[in-house]
Amino acid sequence: MNRLLAPFALLLVLALPASAEPFRLIISDLETPLVPNSVVDLALANGYFERAGVEVELVRVQQTPMAMAALQAGEGEMANVSTDALLQMVARGTSDLRAVMSPNKSLPFLIAARPDITDPAQLEGRSFGIGRLGSLDHSLSAKVLAAKGVDMDRMDLVPLGQPAVRAQALLAGQVDATTMSIGTWSAMPDRDSVSILVGMDDYFAAAPVTTKVNVVTTQVLGSRRAEVEAVIEALVLASRDFQDPDLWVERMVVARPDVAREDLMVLAEAYRNSWSVDGGLTREELKVTTEWMYGTEDFQGLRPVRLEEWTDFGPLETVLRKLGPAEG
Structure with missing residues (x-):
């Protein structure tokens, strides 16, 4: 009997996903923030990642430098970081980082x-x-x-x-x-x-400047691309849902009981047009972003970087072909 079952056991193993490890998403919010990047916490708490077919674990750090360090140390597969920090690293020689989406592209x-x-x-x-x-x-x-x-x-x-x-x-x-x-x-x-x-x-x-992006390494893009796309899909779908101010408030009341409902309603109305309903990356806005950042003091003396050196639109485009454009 064992000999008969062995081939079926082997097929079952081969059918499992390439990685059984959780997909770790590094964020610099120590609690659910009162901004559109709350979509990450809320997507996890409300089952969006699970429905997209990916197990996500949040890794919380303080500020972009620690998020970058954690990503490069292999302590996560994706990180939400400031665009200027990413551009500066690429300009100084880092070649294996790619922005694939942004759940919170603009500062409110x-x-x-x-x-x-x-x-x-x-x-x-x-x-x-x-x-x-x-x-x-x-x-x-x-x-x-x-x-x-x-x-x-x-x-x-x-x-x-x-x-x-x-x-x-x-x-x-x-x-x-x-x-x-x-x-x-x-x-x-x-x-x-x-x-x-x-x-x-x-x-x-x-000032259509994209200030935050989600980045992955080229190694992760090669080995766990399906999970990268699943994470993007979950965040896009959650962003589309949370355009509804009432829904966002209902979820935030649970996530942040320390904040008054009336204050959440003010924020929800203000954010109505701020959600990354199509993934938060456009070539036009990233071109404006790069040109603007290279005019600031922090970029003096750094070599210009091409868009393809720090972005990969492929995973997002795959997701949007599957989901179609957002309504409205």
Whole structure:
């Protein structure tokens, strides 16, 4: 009997997936974040990866450098990292990293100002709070305001550090305007005393910069491509579902019971158009991203990199052919 069953046992082994190990996704959020990248935690908690046919394990680290180090050390198969860090590594000689999607391509930035400032043109000659000279909020906002015909060099730039500090300075009347995320905005007390001058959608339209991407190594692309595609499929489907503000809030109430439902509703409405419903990577936006980043101080002296040196659209294109485009 054992001799008869042996061939069938061998066939069963051969039919199993090439890797029985979980697919490890490295993220720099220590808890479910109040931004579109919450889709990663929510996709895991609500069975999206399982339905796509992949077992995912989250590896949590602090900030992009640790995520990059963990990926290169083989402690994960995919990592969510900042685009500028990826580009700098490629420009300095790293050749085995590829961006394959982005569940959170844009920072949810807006520009808030004193209520008497109702047009960006009125900012010239006023004080503007920034993180530091050359910081992401500074350089991105300069691009946004330039698109609106405003020269940031004609403002009094005040380095203040973290967004919460800048928000407090705006409330206290110490600056006339500043950049912050919608999360910082929604957490501000007495925000009726200030107003949104440039909203999130308007901000991204003026500066369509992809700031975060999910990267894998070329080795993982070669050996576990089906799982890479399954992870992308799960995140795309979850992003499409969470465009529904009510659904996102219902899931976030479970994931983050420390946040008031009314605050989640504010965020859900703000994020309605921010989900990566088609994977978050387009050649046009990545071209703008590269050109903009190479104009910043951090890229001075680095060699230009070609798009194919750090991206692979193949897995995402395969997924989108299967799922079709998002509605709307």
